[in-house]
Structures are given as C-alpha cells and as structure tokens.
Amino acid sequence: MMEEKAEGAKESFPFMDAPTVLTCKDVYKDFKLPTEQATGLKQAVINWTKGVRGYKTQHVLKGITFSVHKGEFFGIVGRNGGGKSTLLKIISQIYYPNKGSVSVKGRLVPFIELGVGFNPELTGRENVYLNGAMLGFSKAEMNAMYDSIVSFAELEDFMDQKLKNYSSGMQVRLAFSVAVKAQADVLVLDEVLAVGDESFQRKCDDYFTQIKKDPEKTVILVTHDMNAVKRYCSRAMLIKEGKIASIGDKNAVAEEYTLLNLEADRQMAAARNAKRENGKVWPEGLSERCPVLRTFAVSKPLIGSDEKFVFGVEYEFNEDSDFYLAIAINDVRRGGITYDSGAKTFRMTRHGRNTVYFSFPVNLFNNGEFTIYTSLRIPSVKDDGFTEMVGVATGDNACSFIVRDPRNADYALLSDRATVITAKSDDVETLQWNGWRPGMPQVTAEARRREERTRDPLERRRAELLERIEEIETIRQRIVNETKLEKLRRQKAEGVERVVPIAPGVLRRLAGVDLSGKVAQITLDDVKLTEEEMSEMTGSTEEVRLIDELNRVNDEIVAKAEAEKEKK
Amino acid sequence: MGDPLLFFVMISSVKRAHAAAKAIKPSTSKIRRNWIILKALVHTDFKLRYQGSFLGVIWSVLEPLMMFAVMYVVFAKFLRMSDGTRTYPVVLLLGISSWQFVTDSTNVGLRSIVDRGDMLRKVHFPNYIVVVAATMGALITYGINLGVVLIFAFAYRVDFTWRVVLVPLNIIELYCVTLGLTLIMATMYAYYRDIAHIWDVLQQVIMYGMPIVYPLSYVLRRRGIVGKLGKLELLNPFAQFIQDIRHNLIAPATQQTIWNLFPNSLWYVKAVPILLMLILFFLGIFVFSKNSKRFAEVM
Incomplete structure (x- = not known):
C-alpha cells in the first residue's frame, strides 16, 4: 500500500x-x-x-x-x-x-x-x-x-x-x-x-x-x-x-514522527500518573466523581491554517449540580497556555454520560504542536463566582494536533495574519513578513477567490451555512462511528463475532480506544444500526434550522438569478 | 562455500598478486579485498604483541632462543633424553616449536571470533579471515623459530638430505589440520565458552600422547601391550606431521614416521593421518561457514 x-x-x-x-x-x-x-x-x-x-x-x-x-x-x-x-x-x-x-x-x-x-x-x-x-x-x-x-x-x-x-x-x-x-x-x-x-x-x-x-x-x-x-x-x-509506517515526502514523515513522539510522551505520562482509588486505578485527573473525561480529535491531527480543528469531549458526570467544561490549549513546543475558554463559558446541559463537540479555528497561529486539556468544573461551594475542578483530561485523555501551513513561520506563536509590527519611521524599509507584504491580502489566492465569489451577501450566507452544515455532518459521522463501535463492543461481550479483516490501526484511530485483535476483524460497515438508534442522532434542532435556512437562501438566489435574466 | 581464498591459503607460497589497480577506487575483487584485510589484521596483531615492551620485535627471536636454552638444559643435559643420535637436541627443539605453532594457533584462533566481536558486529567481512589471521600470526612466529632451529642445526653439523624439499609440504599439512581444528573450536567457543577449558586439558593429553619431549623409541622398547600399541601414536595427524618434519629436515635415518614404521601391506593405516587431516579441514570449513552468519547476533 x-x-x-x-x-x-x-x-x-x-x-x-x-x-x-x-x-x-x-x-x-x-x-x-x-x-x-x-x-x-x-x-x-x-x-x-x-x-x-x-x-x-x-x-x-x-x-x-x-x-x-x-x-x-x-x-x-x-x-x-x-x-x-x-x-x-x-x-x-x-x-x-x-x-x-x-x-x-x-x-x-x-x-x-x-x-x-x-x-x-x-x-x-x-x-x-x-x-x-x-x-x-x-x-x-x-x-x-x-x-x-x-x-x-x-x-x-x-x-x-x-x-x-x-x-x-x-x-x-x-x-x-x-x-x-x-x-x-x-x-x-x-x-x-x-x-x-x-x-x-x-x-x-x-x-x-x-x-x-x-x-x-x-x-x-x-x-x-x-x-x-x-x-x-x-x-x-x-x-x-517493525513495519513501514510512512514512506515518501520527508516533511510528511517528519511530522508523523513528531506526532508519534507526542503520543508516546502522553501515554508515558498517563501510565506514570495513574492513581489508585477505591480499589480501582484511575488515570490522572479522573476519579469516582468524574469517571470519564476525554478529549479526542475529529479532524485529522495535522491541519492547515485555513481549517478549523474539530474535537469532541466525552464526559460522565452524575451529580446534580451545574457543571462546565473549561478547555485550555497548550503550546507544546513553546510552552504556556495559548488559549483558554474560561471556566464558566460552556455549561453542559446533559448530565450522565455524553459527548459534545467543539471547533477551534487556527488561522491566527504559526506552525506548532498543541495539546488540548479539558477540565470539568462545578461552581465552588464557597463562592459562586469561582469554580472547582472535579476532573481533568490530561495524559492519554488529552488530544494533540499539529498546525502546518506553508504560509507560516516556525518561531513565534502568532502568525502575520494575527498581527504585524508596522514601522513608523522613514528610515525603516519593510521588506516582507514571512511572505506577506503590506497591502497584500493576508489570505491565500484560493481563499481570496472564494471571498470574491461570496461578496454577494446571499452567496456569503449560503457558503457559511454550507460550512456549518458540513461541520455538523462530520460530527454526526463521528457519532455514528462511535455508536457502531459501542454496539460492536456489546456484541463482542455477548460472543457475536464476524471475520472481515481491516487494519486495526484504522479502527483504533477512529475510536480513540484500544480494541482487542478479534474485534478489529470486523469492519464498521458491517455494523448496522437500527432505526431507533439512527433516529437518536439525526435531526438535531440546530441542523434542522440550518437546513431550512439553507433552502430558503437557495430559493432566494434562484429567484434573484431568474429576475436578472428577465431584466436582460 | 566455494570461496577461493581458502584454497589460496593451501598454495600459500604462490600468492603475491599482480600489481594494484592504478585508480584510487578500492579493489572490487573479493579475493584481493579479503587478502588486504588479512594482511592488515596479521600486521596489527604482530605489532600489538610487543606493544610497550622495551625490546620490541627482537623478542620474537629472543623468546624462542631463551625457551630453547631452557628446554635444552632440562631435557638434553639434565634428564638426558636421547634416542641415541647426536642430533637429538635439534630434533627435540624442532618438535617443540612445531607443537607450539599448533597450540599458539588454536589458543588464539579459537578466541579470535569472540575477541574481535565488536568488529564483526559493525562491519561486513567474511568471518573466517579473523581465524586465518590468528593462524597466520602463529605461522610467522613458527617461521622465526624455524630460523633459530636451523642455526642450531648448523651448530650441530646436521647432514641435510634432499628430503628438505618435502618440509614445506609437511608444514602445509600441519597448517591445514590446525586450521580445521581451530575453525571448529572457534565456532563452538562462540556458543559455549567451555571449549577453551576443555581444549586446555586436551592439548596436554595430546602432547604427552605424542613423541615430542620423549623419543618414540622409549615407548616401543617397553614390553607388553604398551610397546605394541606405541606405534598407534603416529595415527594422530599432529604427531605424524611433526615427525615428518623432523624426519625430512634433520634425521631421515632415525626418526620414525608412519611411512617407515608400518609395513606396506598396511597401507590403509598409513593413510589414516592424511585422512584425518582432510576430514578435520573440510569439517572445519563446513561447520564454520554454516554458523558464520549468526556470529554477529550471538555475541
């Protein structure tokens, strides 16, 4: 292959x-x-x-x-x-x-x-x-x-x-x-x-x-x-x-090697920090109160600057109080927290076990390796203004991603699209910032073309809607796969088995979980979800709303085009 | 295992190759490359042997001289071992230095693979060169010792016969059987270090079972079964070849070899040492080459 x-x-x-x-x-x-x-x-x-x-x-x-x-x-x-x-x-x-x-x-x-x-x-x-x-x-x-x-x-x-x-x-x-x-x-x-x-x-x-x-x-x-x-x-x-994981472009291979090392570091840290509590071993950051908290990637772990990093957080919290997810993005190479969502920004509405999804645009950053740490917080009993951390997803439960784009530099965090230093003296001649010159648009030709096409407000709205729907679609596909996997796991526990070989690595990456060799023999396509299970996932209210709006916008565009044709 | 180099070794005197290629790319001929490595290893071993010593290379001559002085005083003057001939001391010294070649060769050779383990694990070259280098080193020392023996031979006024021409052939025979044995033991040593200790004892047994420090006539003169079986000592290829060397170089009249001790009707008995030599030699090559690929991993 x-x-x-x-x-x-x-x-x-x-x-x-x-x-x-x-x-x-x-x-x-x-x-x-x-x-x-x-x-x-x-x-x-x-x-x-x-x-x-x-x-x-x-x-x-x-x-x-x-x-x-x-x-x-x-x-x-x-x-x-x-x-x-x-x-x-x-x-x-x-x-x-x-x-x-x-x-x-x-x-x-x-x-x-x-x-x-x-x-x-x-x-x-x-x-x-x-x-x-x-x-x-x-x-x-x-x-x-x-x-x-x-x-x-x-x-x-x-x-x-x-x-x-x-x-x-x-x-x-x-x-x-x-x-x-x-x-x-x-x-x-x-x-x-x-x-x-x-x-x-x-x-x-x-x-x-x-x-x-x-x-x-x-x-x-x-x-x-x-x-x-x-x-x-x-x-x-x-x-x-012992096997060839990747061969060919040196940059691709180097990135994959970096990714491998990041993963390995995380796993080592996780193993080191595992705690014992009530006879069970909790990975670092989790406990009886918050038994599951995991950040996982939905997008590919290697993305360009024009893309958004879409990730999911799976949690389990069974207490009655309000709880929030605070998400911090850590720059691995440069150190420090690049962005933090805030302690009380995202309030979860569903208790128990659930998975939620987020997206994070990376256009402002130069090349870098980032790790996402999510913490589950409840309002502090002492002071309602502050929160207490109940669980945190670190080590193996955290999620890493890499930003690579030819427009980016490697040294500093912020790219030239975020901000630049402009010279105010005549004695300074500004040549270019990493390929960008003042007066040049700070986007690729591709994006510029896209921008031009959508100057019309209707078109722009349509593009936005499509993008948004696509995001939801990606997330839904992810949910479907997760559900199928869950079903597989249940089937395996009951002893049902079928043998159609696929690469275990693929499956593992999709799920973010470790499956034993036998289950890896079944493909996801073989798993059929029932009507009931499907209905749980389709038609989130937001998506329905977006699709309705998309239809309306499409109709308006068509009407407008016909009106123009008649005018001619 | 059709590598020509080993046959090259057998005809060693004819070797000195044609002029080197003028280009500064290394010779691509495998034989030439192996030969270069062999020369370098032997040269280095020799230089290292007398490292740090004051007298340096002179020891290679001085040492046998001093050894012979001791042997002479002990065996010829003190113990008065003799087979009746005038030239017995020279014969004695020749025998001792020949056996020393064998022990030198085997002791260093069987350890050579393991000692040069770091090189085998880092560079690719045919492993047998290491063993051959060890035996070559012993051969060079033997050569120097032979020079000293010749000096003694002249001092004792030995009458040299035409048989001297056969001596190189005998030395080659001795070399082959030694090389075969060394290859086998070197292979075994890589897996089980015990072989070194076993050989230590075995070589003493072999030496005393050979007429080196005592003349064969002592044994043959004894009565009973010992006297009768004394002749069997010469079935040992080492004993036979050393006796051949003594016979052809110094005293053809009095030295017993398998050729003159057994009647012609027992020709098959006479063939035994040569047969054993061939068996040991080819067995050595076979065993060594079969295991040679695994040496780098075993160490």
Missing part, C-alpha cells in the same frame, strides 16, 4: 528514475532473546532437561519492502526499538534476514559506529591504514588518500601519537574523515550526527549538503533529528514497530 502511494507520486521525488542501488523485499527478522542464558554446557543441559526453552522470539522486522535509487539521500526515522538499527545491519550484511531478500548494487559502506576497528594502542596513522584495509583499500591506495584524509580531519600534527591520547572529538573527526574519503557508492550512516562538537557538526553539514547534489552517491541516514531529515533528505521513511 505504501509502495503504491510512493509510486503514484514518483514524479515529485528526485532521482526516482535512476537505477535502484538497494532493494529490500519482504524482509523479516526475528531474534531469540534468551530468558535464561546458557553460557556453559552444564547450564545448557540443565535447561534442556528442565524443558526450559531458554528464549522467547522477538519479531523485530515484519515485512519491510522498499527501494533506494542512485543519488538519493534517503532518511530512515523511527522511535527506539522500532527496528531501524536492525534494518541497517541487515542492509550492511552483518545480520541476515529470516525471510525476504536484500540486494545491493555497488559498494555499500556502513558506518554503524565511527571508527570501527580503531585500536587505542596504535597511532593515528596506523589506525587510518587499518581502517582503510578493513574497507578494502590496499596500502598503495591508502598512501594516495592519506594526505586528504588528514587534512580533512585537521589532525596533521597528531597522526603519530597513539589513539588513546586523542580527545574524543579528534577520534570522531578522524573516523568521519576516513568514512568520507572511503568513496563508497552507497554510504549508510547510523545516527553519527549525534556525536561531536559544533565544528564537527558543521563539517558534517558541509559534507552532506555537498553530497546531496552528487547524483553518483547514495546516502542512507538513520537519525532522530528531524531538522537533519528536512535539510538533507530527498526522501524519507518512518519505521514503527
């Missing part, structure tokens, strides 16, 4: 027409992790007689298929433990796959660690020759390259000292210098950018930018640094739990 997507977008990536230098087909790799290591014959015999297998199988790679073309700068990212290093070692023929094949055309030099084979007892010169020999260069060939290696590393005065006397920075410089001059056709680097001081980082940077332009050299880089991916890579791949 992922390959098809990449193939469809072939024209947009450079070097895709070049011959492939590395092909991985359906690579599987398992490791047997020893639970009781037998390092001696005695232990092995004991284990065998006891019937202890002594190991459990860990599936590290589960079917990886991709190819790299000549001249590409290919990035591989993923969280720790996802299988990146194993994949690299399989590509470098250090490990061999259990299933599947890897084929390489040309010379592939891996740098899993800089300075492989460096012996601290030998001098720098001897180590360079040794390392060169490991890579296959004879003494004569090394002699020719030696001077350029030393000058790249800037270690002319130190080559005859023993390597143990070098500082770690010098060692890394020397190792990188040998790696660079190795003239491989395919260079595979594993997180080597992480070490070294600033001048070394700059050297790496120069080298990478230079090699990026060389169509003869292919580089495969494994890194955790998303900035590096965005700067150098022509294409990237995200590995998650």
